[in-house]
Amino acid sequence: MLLLAGAVPVEHLPLLIGPIEVSPTGITIDGNKLPINRGNEAMMSAACLICKEYGIEAPVGMVAGDIGKREGSIAIYKHLAEHLPEMGVKVLTLHYVMPDLKLNKKVLATIDTMAEEDKPLMIADAGSMYVAKAGGDAHYYQVFTPDLGETAFLADDKADHPSFTRGFIFNMEEDVPELIRRAYAGKNATPTMFVKGKVDYICQDGEIVDTIDQPSVETMEPIGGTGDLITGMISALIYAGETPLQACRIAGRVNRAAGELAQPTPATQIDQILRFLPEALAKVQKQLG
Amino acid sequence: MNWFKKLTKKEPEDAGDVEVKRGLLVFAHPTTVISVEELLRDEGYEIRVVSPPPAYRTGCDLSVEFPLSEEATITELLNTCGMSPLDVVPITSRGTEPLRFVRTTMYGKYIMVRAANMKMTVDQETKIIVNISGGGCPDVPYLATEMLGKRLRDAPDPGEVGFSLCAYSLNTSREELIRVIGD
Numbered sequence: 001m002l003l004l005a006g007a008v009p010v011e012h013l014p015l016l017i018g019p020i021e022v023s024p025t026g027i028t029i030d031g032n033k034l035p036i037n038r039g040n041e042a043m044m045s046a047a048c049l050i051c052k053e054y055g056i057e058a059p060v061g062m063v064a065g066d067i068g069k070r071e072g073s074i075a076i077y078k079h080l081a082e083h084l085p086e087m088g089v090k091v092l093t094l095h096y097v098m099p100d101l102k103l104n105k106k107v108l109a110t111i112d113t114m115a116e117e118d119k120p121l122m123i124a125d126a127g128s129m130y131v132a133k134a135g136g137d138a139h140y141y142q143v144f145t146p147d148l149g150e151t152a153f154l155a156d157d158k159a160d161h162p163s164f165t166r167g168f169i170f171n172m173e174e175d176v177p178e179l180i181r182r183a184y185a186g187k188n189a190t191p192t193m194f195v196k197g198k199v200d201y202i203c204q205d206g207e208i209v210d211t212i213d214q215p216s217v218e219t220m221e222p223i224g225g226t227g228d229l230i231t232g233m234i235s236a237l238i239y240a241g242e243t244p245l246q247a248c249r250i251a252g253r254v255n256r257a258a259g260e261l262a263q264p265t266p267a268t269q270i271d272q273i274l275r276f277l278p279e280a281l282a283k284v285q286k287q288l289g
Numbered sequence: 290m291n292w293f294k295k296l297t298k299k300e301p302e303d304a305g306d307v308e309v310k311r312g313l314l315v316f317a318h319p320t321t322v323i324s325v326e327e328l329l330r331d332e333g334y335e336i337r338v339v340s341p342p343p344a345y346r347t348g349c350d351l352s353v354e355f356p357l358s359e360e361a362t363i364t365e366l367l368n369t370c371g372m373s374p375l376d377v378v379p380i381t382s383r384g385t386e387p388l389r390f391v392r393t394t395m396y397g398k399y400i401m402v403r404a405a406n407m408k409m410t411v412d413q414e415t416k417i418i419v420n421i422s423g424g425g426c427p428d429v430p431y432l433a434t435e436m437l438g439k440r441l442r443d444a445p446d447p448g449e450v451g452f453s454l455c456a457y458s459l460n461t462s463r464e465e466l467i468r469v470i471g472d
Contacts, residue, residue, distance in 0.1 A: 009431035039430035068428025068452030099348030126425030131348045149406035162406035163454040222410035224422040266399040267419035
């Protein structure tokens with residue numbers, strides 16, 4: 001099972017778990033339709049589309065309503081801590097949740113009880129990545145997908161949230177390789193890491209092994225959700241059998257190709273990029289042979 | 290209420306002054322800190338909003354640094370207002386203040402401002418918020434839903450309807466946009 005977990009901005013929505021169905025206007029989980037939005041819905045939509053293109057089973061979504069009051073995030077942490085071993089999860093992607101160090105450590109403690117061969121490969125972005133780093137727990141995860149501001153946060157061994165990144169590190173962003181070096185030196189990076197930016201950096205075991213800067217679609221940066229598409233695609237590609245490194249290489253190129261096809265402005269919304277993912281995937285697969 | 294602006298006031302950087310002379314008010318939620326910060330500043334106390342000490346961190350929180358000599362009056366005031374702290378602890382070093390640096394990028398008629406991990410993009414001609422990107426706390430997608438398509442002056446204040454440090458940084462972006470292009 002590919003399990004994608006995270007909160008959605010619907011207050012009082014209870015915990016929902018079920019296969020994700022995707023349509024041009026949103027996703028459906030356990031009979032509840034959620035409109036496309038930046039965050040988990042975009043990530044889940046992208047993963048669904050990639051699974052469909054690869055002819056594999058749809059990912060399972062675990063969502064709960066949370067507009068920042070924590071209740072949905074708590075429901076997700078608790079369910080994972082109590083039930084993960086019996087769920088048969090091969091790849092687990094954790095995304096937008098309210099960072100909670102204690103509850104996340106409970107989830108990780110549950111994973112510690114599992115046999116090595118049963119432990120899921122873990123991917124984290126957004127709040128799930130923040131709490132993993134703040135807890136000194138990056139070593140549990142295989143892939144992080146930070147943007148530039150988040151990479152500065154990973155590079156700052158004193159910060160426990162991107163808002164507390166120290167100024168001298170925030171101002172180091174012209175030197176992304178140095179930020180990446182610091183993140184690995186502080187053990188706050190994952191074996192495979194995708195750094196999203198004007199140039200995408202793909203890292204493996206502390207080394208930058210690939211960069212992607214073409215096609216350059218500058219207007220992608222302001223669009224909320226483009227990074228979420230990358231995380232969703234990487235998740236699905238790994239589940240489809242690609243190595244984490246190859247999944248990053250494909251996802252980064254597909255994202256840019258979709259952006260080029262969409263010809264976005266800074267006012268474009270994520271659903272207008274998302275619709276081009278299948279076409280972009282075909283294009284990239286042809287390029288990569 | 291415009292509590293974030295008040296954070297720009299700087300205190301003297303005299304590390305010697307803070308040795309066991311300052312304390313931290315610890316609260317359950319960042320939103321409480323927002324209200325407390327406004328109340329105490331209005332009352333004239335010299336305070337700073339900072340990261341809480343490790344034992345109190347959840348991963349997304351703020352606390353209030355204050356002069357320890359004022360502990361009794363401040364805690365009484367907070368108790369009276371129904372905003373009692375979870376704990377009051379003395380500190381021997383300054384806490385870390387949230388990042389206030391911003392980066393601005395122009396895209397023709399659009400302007401994007403990034404603070405920490407949060408980006409807000411506005412049409413300079415209409416002052417309408419056209420995109421919100423970045424962040425990782427669950428109130429970010431909610432705030433985007435509430436703010437997109439609205440003029441800066443009409444959109445809800447992330448400091449009032451948000452709950453997280455991501456909302457804090459988003460508000461830093463918003464304030465910079467208003468400073469540069471008006472609302």
